[in-house]
Amino acid sequence: MNFFDKLNTTIVQNQSLLFVGLDPNPEMIPARYQSSDLITGLESWLQFMIAETADFVCAYKPTLGFYQVLGVPGLELLMRILKSIPSHIPIILDAKHSDLNTSSVFAHSIFTEWQVDAVTLSPYTGQDHVAPFLVYPDKSVFILCCTSNPGAATVQQYPHNSPLYLQVVQESKTWGTPEQLCLEVGTTNAEVLKSIRSLAPERIIMARSIWAGEGNIKQILAAGLNANGDGLLIPVSQDMLGSANLSEEIQFLRREINEFRGEFIHDASSCEVWFSDVDVQDKHPHQDLILQLFDIGCIMFGEFVQASGATFPYYIDLRKIISNPQVFNQVLSAYEEILKNLTFDRLAGIPYGSLPTATGLSLRLHCPMIFPRKEVKAHGTRRVIEGNFHPGETVAVVDDILISGKSVMEGAEKIQSVGLKVNDIVVFIDHEKGVKDRLKANGYCGHSVLTISEIVTTLHEVGRINDEQLLAFRES
Numbered sequence: 082m083n084f085f086d087k088l089n090t091t092i093v094q095n096q097s098l099l100f101v102g103l104d105p106n107p108e109m110i111p112a113r114y115q116s117s118d119l120i121t122g123l124e125s126w127l128q129f130m131i132a133e134t135a136d137f138v139c140a141y142k143p144t145l146g147f148y149q150v151l152g153v154p155g156l157e158l159l160m161r162i163l164k165s166i167p168s169h170i171p172i173i174l175d176a177k178h179s180d181l182n183t184s185s186v187f188a189h190s191i192f193t194e195w196q197v198d199a200v201t202l203s204p205y206t207g208q209d210h211v212a213p214f215l216v217y218p219d220k221s222v223f224i225l226c227c228t229s230n231p232g233a234a235t236v237q238q239y240p241h242n243s244p245l246y247l248q249v250v251q252e253s254k255t256w257g258t259p260e261q262l263c264l265e266v267g268t269t270n271a272e273v274l275k276s277i278r279s280l281a282p283e284r285i286i287m288a289r290s291i292w293a294g295e296g297n298i299k300q301i302l303a304a305g306l307n308a309n310g311d312g313l314l315i316p317v318s319q320d321m322l323g324s325a326n327l328s329e330e331i332q333f334l335r336r337e338i339n340e341f342r343g344e345f346i347h348d349a350s351s352c353e354v355w356f357s358d359v360d361v362q363d364k365h366p367h368q369d370l371i372l373q374l375f376d377i378g379c380i381m382f383g384e385f386v387q388a389s390g391a392t393f394p395y396y397i398d399l400r401k402i403i404s405n406p407q408v409f410n411q412v413l414s415a416y417e418e419i420l421k422n423l424t425f426d427r428l429a430g431i432p433y434g435s436l437p438t439a440t441g442l443s444l445r446l447h448c449p450m451i452f453p454r455k456e457v458k459a460h461g462t463r464r465v466i467e468g469n470f471h472p473g474e475t476v477a478v479v480d481d482i483l484i485s486g487k488s489v490m491e492g493a494e495k496i497q498s499v500g501l502k503v504n505d506i507v508v509f510i511d512h513e514k515g516v517k518d519r520l521k522a523n524g525y526c527g528h529s530v531l532t533i534s535e536i537v538t539t540l541h542e543v544g545r546i547n548d549e550q551l552l553a554f555r556e557s
């Protein structure tokens with residue numbers, strides 16, 4: 082999973098935009114951790130921070146400099162801290178690395194050996210310096226746009242009619258995709274954040290120094306959140322990190338921020354922020370996604386006549402996900418988890434419903450896409466398959482739901498009719514009742530993110546559907 086998806090997954094899972102700086106700063110160590118051995122004391126404090134916050138943050142940000150100044154024991158401490166961060170939580174290494182000569186080796190060390198997910202970089206050596214970090218498709222960089230240091234103002238806010246920090250935003254946006262290139266903004270001034278957000282509505286912004294001034298957190302949130310009510314990473318204040326009640330305090334701050342996000346509804350109503358309103362133990366790994374699909378009307382209960390003439394007690398309309406980018410993104414991640422373990426040369430979507438999904442996956446996986454036409458035109462190229470391909474290549478077919486398997490197998494047959502090979506069919510929902518066996522009997526291996534039973538059971542467990550609806554499903 083790339084940094085962007087890992088971050089978004091953690092934001093949804095922990096319902097949090099907060100990140101914690103894991104800095105062994107001897108000047109800030111709380112008295113209760115002071116010990117004759119500095120490293121031991123600092124390590125206990127950092128481990129305490131991780132234990133207290135792992136369920137309430139979306140990322141951790143260790144600052145390399147704090148570890149470097151402690152010498153070899155400091156770097157050894159960094160390795161131990163990186164290893165003790167739960168693997169699903171993204172790590173942003175704050176390095177502001179800006180040495181052109183060592184960019185490639187530095188990127189290699191931090192991304193492949195240290196396994197961090199993202200790094201902060203200074204923009205002043207330009208794109209040449211950033212490029213070696215962007216050759217890792219799963220990793221991201223945060224470009225420092227402005228800092229809150231009073232002395233920096235004479236540089237970054239000059240000239241007044243077009244300040245340098247805005248030029249940095251505009252220029253750096255051309256260096257990488259929104260998934261790979263994010264921005265770091267240190268400011269206490271909501272107006273500065275607002276001007277950056279309006280220039281970069283699509284970028285993740287990591288806010289810094291926001292607690293240093295008199296500024297109101299609500300003004301900062303209003304200025305920095307994107308239209309979906311996210312896209313802004315918010316630091317936990319240094320004072321809070323010294324508290325013995327860190328867990329309670331961070332939960333309070335998270336609630337305050339989420340309440341504001343809930344109120345913060347931008348013009349696009351389809352992009353409303355979704356918060357889970359249920360607390361279930363041993364929840365299904367895709368519980369939040371199932372609930373969101375239900376809440377946006379992709380999963381309906383009632384009497385629905387299928388193409389075959391049969392009546393089902395539910396209807397799934399995954400075509401709606403394209404209007405809810407947050408949900409769409411999570412759906413793509415779920416398909417991606419399956420596809421990354423398969424071998425194929427091209428992806429194909431079954432029209433029309435699965436074309437947006439296949440397109441999204443093709444862009445994410447950097448894999449060329451084709452699709453079988455639903456109806457072949459009597460004019461033009463009269464192609465059965467749209468897109469370029471070479472006979473003999475292997476194609477993974479993507480579709481939304483398997484009921485009888487008829488539509489996806491018709492698509493797969495068209496693909497095979499032009500000399501391509503289809504081994505795997507990946508769908509979001511399996512209606513069960515032997516449809517995967519039917520695929521197998523026709524030479525295909527079926528994979529699904531969810532079964533319809535998992536969906537119905539989860540919805541019933543959290544009270545979204547009643548006993549009668551559950552029974553109707555079980556009897557169908």
Ligand SMILES: O=c1ccn([C@@H]2O[C@H](COP(=O)(O)O)[C@@H](O)[C@H]2O)c(=O)[nH]1
Pocket residue numbers: 387395396397398399434480481482483484485486487488489
């Ligand atoms: O709840 C449903 C049921 C069906 N669809 C559409 O039908 C095909 C799957 O049906 P097969 O019998 O397997 O051909 C699916 O691709 C959908 O387009 C649906 O959307 N929702």
